[in-house]
Amino acid sequence: MIFSRRHFMASAGIAGFAGLSGCTGQFGSANSYLTPIMRPQNHNIVTHWCDVIMQQIRDQRVPPPRAAYNLAMPTAAGFLAANGILQAYDDPFGIGVGPRGADPAMAYGVAFATAASEVFQQPFIGERMDFANQIPDGEAKSLGAAWGRQVGLKIVKMRTRDGSQPSKVNYYLNRYQRRHDALQWTPTGPLYSAKPGPAFDSFSRPLFPGHGQIKPWTMGRTENFRTAPFHDPASPEFAAEFDQVRVLGAADSRERTADQSEIALFWEDGPWGITPPGHYMLIAIQVLQDRNLSFIEWARAMALIGMTQCDASIQAWDTKYSHDVIRPETAIRHRAPKFANPDPRVEREQGWRSYIPTPEFPSYTSGHSTFGAAGAAMIGHILGSDEVSFAHQSPDQVLWPQLRGVTRHWNRLSDAADENGMSRIYGGVHWMRDHLVGMEAGKAIANHAHAQYFRRRV
Template structure:
C-alpha cells in the first residue's frame, strides 16, 4: 500500500470532510502528512484532526518526548467525547453521560481541538471554524459541540497536575541522581549541523530530565516497566557492543552497508519533522485505512496510539535519567581509558564521530525503539496480526535529500520496528542494549494498554 506524492490525486470533496481547512495544510496538499499515504475515501474526521497535530509537531519543532505527550490528550479527549455518545467501549476515566442526540463527530472534533489547544498552546481558530462549517447546522451539532467542549476541558483539568509542565525545563532539579562512575552521561560535542539549521547546539543541556516523572496514561507506575541496569563497562558484553557501534556507526564506516546507511537516515526523524512518535502515528493511519474501521473504531485506535506513545516517552526518559548512561560518541572519543576494560576492541578513537547527530540526552534506553515497538505492537493488537505488507517513504526529507524517492518495504510490523531501532546503531548513537531493552518495554506497554483500556462493552 504505497501512494507517492507524484501519483496522488488530490480530492477536496471527500465525503464528510469537505471544506475542512484552516491554517494547517489541507488534505491533498504537500504540507499534509496524509496526502501521500491515505486514499481519499478513507479520510475522515479522526484522520483529519490527527493530521493537524502532526503538522503542528513539525511546524513548532516539538521534541520527541513532548510530541508524544501532545499526541495523547487530544486523541483521548476526542474518543471519550464520541464514545460517551455512542456507548461502544468502556470508559475508565468516568467522563459521564452525554446529552441524548448529540452528534458524535462534532463532539469528537471540539473535544480534540480543546485539548490540542492546551498542549500546543495554539488556538486552532481557523481549523475549528472550518471543521464546524463542514457539518450542517442542527440541534445535534449544537449538543455535540457543547458536550465536546465539556469533555475536552475535563481531560485538560485531569492532566493539569500530571507533572508535565516542570518537565519542560532542561535542568535536573534533583529529580534523578547522577551516577558517579565511568558510564555517567555528559554532553557530546562539539556537535555538527545539518541544513537548513543546526541539529543540536554544542554541549546542550540535557533534554527534559523531568519528563520521566510525568503521570502515565496506562502504565500505572513507571517503575513497573523500568529497564534492568546497563552493562558494566569492564564486561565482555560492553566490549562487544562498543566494537559493534564503533565499526557500524562511525561517520566514515567502511563496514556499514549502503542499505544500513539508508536505514539510519530513513528513521532519523530529527528536528524539522514529525519525530518518531508522530511517525508511528502516521504509519498506523496508513496501515489501518482499508480495514473497514467505523468512526468510533478509528477514534479508539488513535487514542490507544496516543496514550501508548506518551507512555513510551515517559518510560524511555525515566530510564535514560535513572540509568544515566553515556552515548557511544563520548565513550569512543574520550572516556575509553576510564572503563578498565582489557578487551583489545575497546580502544579510544579521538577522531570518531557518529554517522547521524548524537542527541543531547542519555543513551539507555532508546526512545526510538520504545516508540517504534509500542506503536507496532499496538497496531498489531488492533489488527489482530503482526503480518502486514507495507511500503513507506520518509515523511520528512528536509535534512536528508538522499531519501527523496526512497521507498522501503516490510512484511511485518515488528520487522519495521526492529529496523527502526537498529537505525540508531547504524547511526552510531545507541548501544545494542539500548535497543533491546526498549523493544521489550515498548511491546509490554502496548500489550498492557490494549488489554486494559477501552474494551468493548458487553
C-alpha cells in the first residue's frame, strides 16, 4: 500500500492539526517550536508529535543527554508501528506485520504517545484525546490504535533494562575508572549560574556518569565508536589548544569577534530549552518540510534523527567518562602548573572565566560537536546532499535575550554543525580536540545508522 500525502492528510484530518492542544503549545502559538520555522501547509502528524516532545524537553528542563534518549524511543515507536502496517522499510527490531486495514496514522500517534509517556513520565492525556479526535471513527482507527499501543508497549519493554534507569544522585558506582594524572576532571568551581533569576552557585556532581553504558539503538557496541586518547598535557598540541581557548573563550576576551560571541550564545542550548539534540531535530524539520516527503518518509526521517541523536549522546558520554579530561576553566585557573608543559603560554590565570557556563561533566569529547555532526550527516543522507541553504533564529532565548531578532545563515548542513561545535571553543568550555574528534564520531554514527537501518523494501 502506498500511503500518499493526500491520503495521509485526508484520513488524518490534517487541517485540524494546527489546533491540537493538551498541555502542549498549539502550532501557531509562541510556545510551539514549529511556529517560526514551518509553514502551516507542511505541518503534519509526525511534526506535531515531535513538537510535543521538544516542548516537554524544555518544560521539564531535561538535560541534553537525557533529552537525546527521550527523542529516540517515541520517534522509533511511531515509525515502527506505522511501518508495520505499510511495510515500506525493513524492520530490524522484529515488530512484525500490522493488521490489514489499520490506519497507520492512528498507529503512529498511539505508539509515539505510549513511548513518550514512559520516557517523560507524563501521560499526555490531552494530546492523546485531541489527536484521536482528528481521525474519523471506524474499524481502521480502532485497529490502528490497538496496533499502535501494542508496538509502543513492545518498544518500552525492549528498552526497560537498557541501562537508562535514572538516578537522583550522579555517582560513578565504579562504572568508569578515574584517571590519576593532571588531566583528571574535577567539578568546575562555583562561579557560574545558568538559570533565569536568582540562583545559588555550588559545586555539582558529574552529570549522568552511567549514560555512556546505555544500550545503543544503532551503534552495536559502544566501544567500537570510542575515540583515541586526549593530548599529552606536556605536548605542543596541548599548549596550542590551551592558548587558543584561553584567548578566545575568556569572558573578557579581546580577541573573540562579535560574530564568534554571537555563535557561542546562539548554540549554547542549555537545559532551559530545546538542548542540542532537540535543536537538530528542529533543523531537520525545517529543511525537510519542502521536500514533499510522504507520511512514512517523515516518520522514518524523525526516527533516524532521534535514534542517532541518542547514540551520539551515549558515545559522547562513554568517551567523556572513559577519558575523564579536565575542562579549560579548571586547567587555566588552577591546574596549569601541574602539566609540566615547557610552552610559556601554559600558565595559570586565577581570574580567568569562560564566556558561557562550564558544564558539570568531563570535557573530552564535545557533546555539542557529536550531536551536530550526527544530526547534519543524517539529514544530509535523507536529503541526498549536504548542500542546503537555510537560516533561523535561536529556538530559545530565555538565558540570552541579546539573541532576540538575530538570524544566522548557512549554505551547508556541515557548516552549521561545525559552527555549533566551534561555539564551545568561543564559549571557553571545550578544547579544540574535543570538537574535532566529536565531529568525526558523530558523522561515523550517522553513516553507520543510515547504511544499516530502515532500508526501503524492494
